[in-house]
Amino acid sequence: MGYRALYRVWRPQQFADLVGQQLITQTLKNAIAAGQTSHAYLFTGPRGTGKTSAAKIFAKAINCQHQQAGEPCNKCEICQAITQGRLNDVIEIDAASNNSVDEVRDIREKVKYAPTQAQFKVYIIDEVHMLSAGAFNALLKTLEEPPANVVFILATTEPHKIPATIISRTQRFDFRRIEDQDLIERMEYILSQEKLEFDPAALQIIAKAAAGGMRDALSMLDQVLSFGHNQVNLENALLVTGSVSQEQLAVYLEAVFSQKAAIAFQQLQQLLSAGKDPNQLFEGLIDYCRQLLLTQVEKNSTSEKLTELADQVSAETLYQALDILSQQQQAMRFATHQDVYLDVATIKLCRIAHKDDVAASAAATEKITELQTKLTQMQQQLSRLQAQSQQGEDVQQLTPQTKRARTSSQPKLKVKPDLNKIYAVLATASRASLVEVKDVWQDLLSMLAVTQRAVMNVSQPVAASADAAVVSFQYDFLFEKAAQDQQLQNALTADLAKLLGKDLRLVFLPQAQWPQVRKKYLVDHQNDGEPKNGDESPATPDNNLTTAEKIWGTAAKNLIELKDD
Template identity: 60%
Template sequence: MGYQALYRVWRPQKFEDLVGQRMITQTLKNAISTGQTSHAYLFTGPRGTGKTSAAKIFAKAINCHHQENGEPCNKCETCRAITEGRLNDVIEIDAASNNSVDEVRDIRDKVKYAPTQADYKVYIIDEVHMLSTGAFNALLKTLEEPPANVVFILATTEPHKIPATIISRTQRFDFRRIDMHDIYERMVYILEQKELRYDEKALKVIAKAAAGGMRDALSILDQVLSFGDSEVTLENALLVTGSVTQEKVINYLQSIFAHKTAQALEELQLILEEGKDANRFIEDIIDYYRTLLIFKTAPEILKDEETSELGEDFKSLAEKADTKILYEAIDILNQQQQSMRFSTHTDVYLEVLTVKLAQLTMENNTVSAGTTQKIKRLQEQLQDLQKQIEDLKVHGVSIVNTKASGASQIKGTGQTKAQKRNAPKVDLKKVYPVLTNATRDSLVQLKGVWGDLMTMLSVTQRAMMNITQPVAASENGVIVSFKYDFLCQKAMGDKELIQALDDGLERLVGERMTMVFITQTQWPQMRQKYLVEHKEKLENGSKESKPKTAPIKKDTIVEEAKKMFGEDIVEVKED
């Protein structure tokens, strides 16, 4: 016979050979040794975790006359026949290609006949979730009341696709992903039995790439052995798995943490030029960030061998890293990994990811001590002002419409003399042109992009503009209201802030707009003053826009104010 793959040659033949499923194997052994086996079992779990192997071992053990403590002897004729797949009483069915109603009915008809050689007939149905609805219905009655000498073992990787009526008639065992250490130990055992040389680091790379599946691990090991002329080296393991060396990962992340975007992109290019798999690269980076996070928050969780392998470069990165940044970085990596799943341009996604990670750390980690102090002072001032404002409870201006004379009156704002004296001066030559051409649509548009504009600012600029909002807008101008007078005064003298706001608005709305700053207490007065001073012009404009026969039923100033600022802002009170 020709060469056989490792996963076939080293397939478990006894329950004790099954790696990482101790609870399941012990339960099955106890059931067999005490004669308390069920008529139907459901084995679920990821691929390569031992479901089909456990089913075959169970079939041998239940039919072996020399079994000890639930383990088959693997020497008698029955055990050897099952191992070689030539016993007619153990039937393996692939539900992926035999999923019709007729094939299940054929099973139902034949199940009534007694076994010819063994004590029990064992039906092993692999990938059972692939059966059609009609096939499940045909199987249901047989599972409910099978003959005494028949056992069904259903295996699947997707138990959620199996009807609850089927699951309720079986004993369910959930096979878990195999631990990396257990996979590593199994590979060491196989290589030592074959007397082959290996590098421990190479086996750890393979165990990690297998993602909890023993069959995948042995398949990768087979490839590495073939590539390296029956020797397992780290270089060959990295090439076969598409993984990245620890050194290259550290070089890449050092550039990220140092905010050197260009250098990080160069490191990425070197990695990709070596033919590394993009998805495997992201998994390596996620794993590294995860280790950094655990090392900073709960180092006792890391195993001793993991901690001993962490070098000085890792510990240096851990000192620089901030836990909040690590959280955000892992979120970005997960999102990018999902986006890459169906893309053919994975290199582009990795380049975008690199820039995002570098900017993320730069934005959060490079804030100078002076900037931090400024933010702290601003926060303290804001807290003091909030306490004062709670006492003052400043009210806005209302337009009062009297029935008798139709004249408009201003309601007081409750502003103190000190506030009026310290309030920043507003340039009416800039305010009035904006109000003259202001529209509700322009204001709605500005409010819609205001949040996006804030994200374009630096940390200190956002702190200053955090509680502002546009209150009036035209096609080429906007009036911005500040909640606190001192912030408005500060913003008026900050040329960098004004430049950043102008540039950001131009990018968002496509127009260069004049920006006017005003305090929350000044705005109602300014608005009312404009309406009173331009009363005659507003009335004439309103009359010209209507047919001469149409009577003017409402106060024109009130109507114009509503058009300009919106009904939700203008308050009309009848005296």
């Protein structure tokens, strides 16, 4: 007997041999062991994941008289006949070449006959999606009312092409792509059974190139063995699969991320000249970028080069690189000159880093501009504050015209403060009286109604005599409101009488006017009791002063004492 390919020699003969499909195999084994099998099954999934193998194992298990826990014995005559493909009761049909209505009608006619050797007649229809619409309609009737001893197993890689009426009458099992580690473990087991040496790194390359298909992995392994005289090493695996080593990918990506387009193109041409498959090159670059992202997150890579490159490239750059590589790979599938898309991808990858630098530079420039703007605003604000300070110092130097201009620019009050009453308070004002009023002021406010308290909350006594006090208001409009509110004034007077035990008149004025009023009063009365009009005679004794002079002189003295308050 001639040489047989590995995937044929090591084809699964039990559910336990199926790699990476534990959920499906366990479900089928339980159903067989319990005798609860269905009349129709649909096996879907990528190529080489075990659909047809599972169908044959299922056919053996339901017909094996010595099956244990849903597994066939593979020793009885029925099992061996199915394994060798010579049992007439297990019929395999390739729908790709038998897709007409006549073939399905022939099945419908033969389905009526009982099995000759086995307990069940099993129809395995591979690539069932290739059946014509008429053939599906003909098969539908059989699936609706099948004989009790017939089981249909439909296998396909494209379930979306199967009519919903067919799918609804079957139990569907979706075979998934096999993990790389499962593929590697299976290949290691086969090579150890064949007593062949191998390089674990080579098996990783083969598993990655197989893309989740066991049959593809074993076919590639067969090629590597043939090419390397029964030796499986990394170099042979790279040559056979058309894959690219991690070192070569690192050199290429380091060049494009560093904007060294010449080096990147040189590396690309070397890879293509060595016979590397463009699609495999795209796959390798995508996978390497994925590893870079994972290294940035997990920080546990065993490759120093991978860690070094991951530290140099931002995650945003890797996201853009993955998008570019995926787009160019998709576009390349339908192109005649595939090398062009590798060149385009190289240029775009080089521009990613350039855009990142430009963006970083623009961001830095924008930040500097923002800081300069803030600095200018702060300088302007400082200049305004200095000007305002200088303006306050020069108030005394304002000309009458300037004073009138400033006064005219301010909003005019509807209610004028009563200067005569204020002057009368200042004439006999004293610090003790002011302190007395201030001590009870907060208690006074707390005795007012809420609305009255809101008006008086920004007021304070600034001068006081034995029978009156001057109260200033921080805001002009509140001064006007208080001056016009007779009820508020009555409440203040009554409450002050309760707190002080005496009647006290209140005189209101805006806080902004209080410094000018006090200063004007002092200026007007600073010469009271002193020689006037240049008189050089000695000062008049106190007993010779008029009553008015004594009063004004005393008021001026008291007001000077209150100046700091």
